Amino acid sequence: MKKKSRPQVSGGDPDAPTDKEWAVMKKYGSFGITDDDNEDHLFKTNDMALLMPDHAVASNQLELHEFWVAKIKEIRARSEEDVWARVQWYWSGNDVAGLIKSFDPSNCGSYERIFSDQYDYVSSQSFNGLANVRDYFEQELAQPNIGEDDFYCRYTLEVKGRKFDPKPNGTCICAIPYNPDDTSEESIMHFCPRPNCRKAYHRRCLVKASYIDTTPSANLPTRLLASSPDSDDPFEFPSYEPPRKKQKQIIRRGSESMHASTTTTNTKTKNRVTLPSASPEPEDLLSVLPADLVKVAEQPIIKGGNAGIVGNVTYVVNARRLVYEALTEGRVPTDWVDIVDVAKGVVKTVGGKIPALLCPDCQGPI
Ligand SMILES: [Zn+2]
Ligand SMILES: [Zn+2]
Structure with missing residues (x-):
């Protein structure tokens, strides 16, 4: 993915309202847009949304995982034609690698997003559709259904402190996290x-x-x-x-x-x-x-x-x-x-019999 930074909190989009202007803009509960395929979409506060990356030309030329993903925190407008949302960004693995050099984005899935504490004012013109983002807690026994077109999130990131929760070290003896996009048997x-x-x-x-x-x-x-x-x-x-x-x-x-x-x-x-x-x-x-x-x-x-x-x-x-x-x-x-x-x-094996493996912690069969 071409590295191009997101609009920054201040000054990314020259037309974005300042905090001072935002404070006096009229609040709304929702807004609608029509995308490049002439489909109408309605966005509400707290929705997860797909946004056009700023290098993209047309939304119908993008794979779903190439969109930016954000949570809509608030909607305000200068006028009916000039609607803005305050969003909280979900970062991709590549976005995180742009901030933290030691972070290996190849351990993230293409539909994986990391929930950041970075906010922006984004024009309604940048919105493309709704996103499904599932919380994925790897240690839990009741797992969500994550479909092929669903985004998922297993870490949060405190941007200034560069702190993850949980730490992206995985639980394996190799300290490399699970990469959901790696489909090899081993x-x-x-x-x-x-x-x-x-x-x-x-x-x-x-x-x-x-x-x-x-x-x-x-x-x-x-x-x-x-x-x-x-x-x-x-x-x-x-x-x-x-x-x-x-x-x-x-x-x-x-x-x-x-x-x-x-x-x-x-x-x-x-x-x-x-x-x-x-x-x-x-x-x-x-x-x-x-x-x-x-x-x-x-x-x-x-x-x-x-x-x-x-x-x-x-x-x-x-x-x-x-x-x-x-x-x-x-x-x-x-x-x-x-x-x-x-x-x-029931496990479907491709490469023959599954070896009888033991848990390194409890020595029980796994
Ligand atoms: Zn390992
Ligand atoms: Zn065990």
């Missing part, structure tokens, strides 16, 4: 969901540092499933028959019967599962649960590559919690498919 991040960990590691770094599970008889899927998002100890498979409750409905195996039952029962109900008693093996217990639910719960938690920006974190975490609940309470909610997207939860 760059896929493996996430440890345990409360004391909640960190993601590059696959290549784990392999290189030999964080590999060599337990001879390790049943990796079951070990992964037992890695709990809510406890630093592995989930303990019950060795007793769980307490029985009144509801009669019994689910035997597979998700087909679950789907069938959701059409005839209240979505808030939970289906009883009959768990084998007399010291069952984990595999015996899991075999009576919906097969797809178990399959998702047994996946490594990953992001990047063909798993997408936020990966399968949310779905695998939800699936593990549901499986633990089923095994301890003897019930599966009929609407489990609403919180576990099987297609997005």
